Amino acid sequence: MKLVAVGTMAFDSLETPFGKADRIIGGAATYIGLAASYFTKSTTLVSVVGDDFPTEFEKELISRGISLDGVEHRVGEKSFFWSGKYHNDMNTRDTLDTQLNVLENFNPVVPESDREADFLMLGNLTPAVQMSVIEQMTKRPKLIVLDTMNFWMDIAMNDLKSVLKEIDVLSINDEEARQLSGEYSLLKAAKTIMKMGPKNLIIKKGEHGALLFSEHEVFFAPALPLEEVFDPTGAGDTFAGGFIGFLAATQDISFENMKRAIIYGSTMASFCVEKFGTERLLSLDKEQIESRAQQFIDLTQVEINF
């Protein structure tokens, strides 16, 4: 089923304990689109780029069945740019530079032909912009997944609360869940947040895995213990892309299937962090993905006879 993903397409300059990467391709929509492309060939990205964004990379995305019909190209303007440096623990980072450029007045437009899409992924953006996308849909999607961050909780909490009322699944990290709910216990945080609108909540805990909540159920997906996390940039978006890509491909939004989708999201994220930027996501095949997903399953496999 058709998937529409809204988010940035950008340049990132990164510094990790393993090295530096200068002006490589990044952005939420890029990672979401690439991760989803391993599950479905019906994804449309909605984004905005300047004329510095490489045509070659766009062709690469298109060759993977990703439609860029919703990507606005602004002549004479520059793409969004972010630069950051990761600390040794890889869980924390400093932003060195942020150049909004084309993002300063981004008004995403969903192509006419995609306004009845069944799956909508709202990558991390101003909550008001996320809302404007929902309003463009002529049919209520079967599933709306939203990613956001603490920054919007600090400066646009009211807008965020409005958009939360309109979505099905919220995907945030543990600190954000605590900030949004005012609860330290993630179980209490989940209950509070689901009262704000979303029927399901995903709490990402980085190297500690991810939790999926519904009103009466909870599922925990572990993170794979890795030798090295090379570059965590894009891991959250890749997770989201794998998650919603799998759901769109299987057309099943039951809690049971969301559990599988979390495993595939985690699988895709575990590949993403192995190399700089999108590099690893460009060189995967179905077999590697299934084999890695099996590792996730095996990691918690245990039988007890009661």
Add this chain to the structure above:
Amino acid sequence: MKLVAVGTMAFDSLETPFGKADRIIGGAATYIGLAASYFTKSTTLVSVVGDDFPTEFEKELISRGISLDGVEHRVGEKSFFWSGKYHNDMNTRDTLDTQLNVLENFNPVVPESDREADFLMLGNLTPAVQMSVIEQMTKRPKLIVLDTMNFWMDIAMNDLKSVLKEIDVLSINDEEARQLSGEYSLLKAAKTIMKMGPKNLIIKKGEHGALLFSEHEVFFAPALPLEEVFDPTGAGDTFAGGFIGFLAATQDISFENMKRAIIYGSTMASFCVEKFGTERLLSLDKEQIESRAQQFIDLTQVEINF
């Protein structure tokens, strides 16, 4: 099969965000013994107390099938005392007071009749004292599990490395694993630590679950998302007691059975933190334990058809 557990029996004064508890019973051996008692009735505690330690509590332990034949009673001396205050996140705490008392010159003596025990649990103590217990065993136990902490890595690393050569399973937390190995990645840390002696390593991650490693296998047990962690004191010892108690009861030290043991250890720890001190561990029944263990299993249960 017979289980010998060595560790402190003590008084704790605790302050958590939920309240205070003054001079309640604590100590590693106490928690280990209580947790193990739900699985096996052949546990001998080896410890030392002063004449302030309540006879009533000793009777309680004995009534649960725990032998105190290895507990030295020092007349005119006081039991070990620890006082601490937990921060709001419950993962960090400040030690307010430590009075070693009887622990200052603790020379544990394993009762003659227990020196051929098959299961030996060495609770957190000076590594040299842990070594002296191993040396008292007239037959090499089938399984020796050791708990330790960063403090001994700081001041007695050589002694710790000596005792690590003699044990089978080391149980430490993630920060301790990183300190002991000098590796940030827990996978690398595990490989380094298992080269030091133990064939298996348990890395406890508190609210993030626990990892079990062997040379070629890894298993992850989640932590149950709880509404509230009331008092984390003794959770690690309770985990160890449930782990080795289950193994001693089932007499199976395969990796598959250690996975089950980790689930039961986690189960016991999840009860422990629900109330102050040993309170919750004194009021459990088998049914509650099996039902909670099932919750742990269900939390990661997912089926994917490849």
